[in-house]
Amino acid sequence: MATTVEFLGAAGTVTGSKFLVESDGRKLLVDCGLYQGLKELRLRNWERLPVDPASVDWVVLTHGHIDHTGYLPRFIKDGFRGRVFATRATADLLKLLLPDSGHLQEEEAAYHNKRGTSKHKPALPLYTAEEGRGAADLVTGAAYRERLALGPGVGITFKRAGHILGSAAVTVDVATGTETRRIVFSGDIGRYGAPILPDPMPIEEAEYVVVESTYGDRRHDPEPIPQQLERVISDAVKRGGAIIVPAFAIGRTQELMYHLSGLEKAGRIPRLPAYLDSPMAIGATEIYCAHPEDFEGDMRRMVMDRNCPLHCGDFRLARSPDESRAINEIKGPVVIISASGMVTGGRVLHHLRLRLPDARTTVFLVGYQAMGTRGRLLQNGASSVRIFGEDIPVRARVETIHGLSAHADADGLIRWLRTAARPPKRVFLVHGDPEPAKSLAERIKTELGWEATVPKYRDRAQID
Numbered sequence: 093m094a095t096t097v098e099f100l101g102a103a104g105t106v107t108g109s110k111f112l113v114e115s116d117g118r119k120l121l122v123d124c125g126l127y128q129g130l131k132e133l134r135l136r137n138w139e140r141l142p143v144d145p146a147s148v149d150w151v152v153l154t155h156g157h158i159d160h161t162g163y164l165p166r167f168i169k170d171g172f173r174g175r176v177f178a179t180r181a182t183a184d185l186l187k188l189l190l191p192d193s194g195h196l197q198e199e200e201a202a203y204h205n206k207r208g209t210s211k212h213k214p215a216l217p218l219y220t221a222e223e224g225r226g227a228a229d230l231v232t233g234a235a236y237r238e239r240l241a242l243g244p245g246v247g248i249t250f251k252r253a254g255h256i257l258g259s260a261a262v263t264v265d266v267a268t269g270t271e272t273r274r275i276v277f278s279g280d281i282g283r284y285g286a287p288i289l290p291d292p293m294p295i296e297e298a299e300y301v302v303v304e305s306t307y308g309d310r311r312h313d314p315e316p317i318p319q320q321l322e323r324v325i326s327d328a329v330k331r332g333g334a335i336i337v338p339a340f341a342i343g344r345t346q347e348l349m350y351h352l353s354g355l356e357k358a359g360r361i362p363r364l365p366a367y368l369d370s371p372m373a374i375g376a377t378e379i380y381c382a383h384p385e386d387f388e389g390d391m392r393r394m395v396m397d398r399n400c401p402l403h404c405g406d407f408r409l410a411r412s413p414d415e416s417r418a419i420n421e422i423k424g425p426v427v428i429i430s431a432s433g434m435v436t437g438g439r440v441l442h443h444l445r446l447r448l449p450d451a452r453t454t455v456f457l458v459g460y461q462a463m464g465t466r467g468r469l470l471q472n473g474a475s476s477v478r479i480f481g482e483d484i485p486v487r488a489r490v491e492t493i494h495g496l497s498a499h500a501d502a503d504g505l506i507r508w509l510r511t512a513a514r515p516p517k518r519v520f521l522v523h524g525d526p527e528p529a530k531s532l533a534e535r536i537k538t539e540l541g542w543e544a545t546v547p548k549y550r551d552r553a554q555i556d
């Protein structure tokens with residue numbers, strides 16, 4: 093019997109990851125992500141999937157990011173009754189992330205209802221915070237490197253991917269008759285040699301690899317991150333304004349905290365008031381410190397000794413909206429780390445509305461900015477951005493640190509692919525805009541001599 097993989101998301105784009113493995117009538121969905129960014133993609137969240145959720149047996153999640161998990165509550169709402177697996181840390185992070193995603197959906201619906209800007213009356217959320225919570229409760233946490241038998245002839249193994257806490261590549265084994273096929277899904281691959289999380293684990297055996305290509309055409313800035321931070325922060329301090337970091341709550345926030353504390357302790361930047369203004373980032377940082385299995389070496393020892401390696405104690409935490417608003421009163425240099433990373437929502441909008449018109453402000457972008465997001469507009473030098481229905485002039489300086497990305501660059505992805513024990517029959521490139529995906533496919537063909545293709549939405553590949 094044939095085994096197939098159908099690309100139901102993150103095909104030719106970076107969000108909405110969903111890959112359906114079908115074999116002998118059994119169905120396994122790898123990742124269940126939400127589309128984010130461009131409106132035409134976000135509208136796809138509202139279309140019925142080409143597969144009936146009730147017919148799917150299992151969902152496996154590579155990591156917590158919403159573009160890999162945020163469709164799960166809707167999938168359940170639409171009839172999925174199977175089991176859901178992720179690593180233990182991912183299962184914990186989802187208890188924060190999925191209710192938050194539902195909350196954002198509810199806010200958006202309320203906004204449209206108030207303004208009458210939706211053709212649906214009333215506009216409804218894709219799912220609610222409560223449904224997000226219900227979905228998170230269904231996720232079973234699993235250990236790294238332990239093979240889980242999901243059902244007859246179907247097994248999965250999680251291997252650390254070094255992208256964010258809990259992130260994993262998933263090895264899927266499917267037996268048909270006497271034959272077994274092995275497909276490795278990369279999820280998102282982190283950087284080699286990054287602090288906090290260890291390097292991605294090797295692929296080992298794989299007949300097919302489905303790999304992300306977010307930065308498939310880029311090489312991260314070779315200038316070491318502490319040096320880049322030192323330069324930008326010293327300059328911002330001289331200009332005397334606030335440093336606003338729209339941060340991804342999970343991963344980059346912790347890495348940034350780690351670097352900033354290190355630079356302060358080494359006396360390379362002045363001690364500045366620093367605020368972590370995101371309940372999600374604060375909660376996620378606490379989860380980091382509860383999962384020693386995600387670390388190695390000194391980091392693991394410090395986590396096990398309850399000696400917070402992220403130096404959380406040095407940051408002022410703004411949990412309540414009042415604490416957040418109080419930051420507005422601070423004149424002079426201050427570091428404000430606040431979600432969301434692509435400036436699509438969250439408390440950072442308030443800080444930017446207030447401080448973007450001030451030429452002393454520095455906005456510090458720390459990761460991939462998807463097309464259609466305010467983050468991308470700022471990165472491209474927009475003279476104004478729309479926030480809460482107002483055009484806010486941008487006089488602030490906008491800086492980007494690419495190397496702090498939670499994603500490997502093209503060299504890193506090639507390095508990860510080389511950890512396969514032997515050349516796979518084919519590599520599929522997903523989770524990338526068309527150019528980076530094509531560029532990485534070319535490198536795989538020329539440098540590794542492997543078959544590589546970029547599937548389109550709803551393509552179905554034979555696994556033989």
Ligand SMILES: [Zn+2]
Pocket residue numbers: 155157160255280
């Ligand atoms: Zn991710």
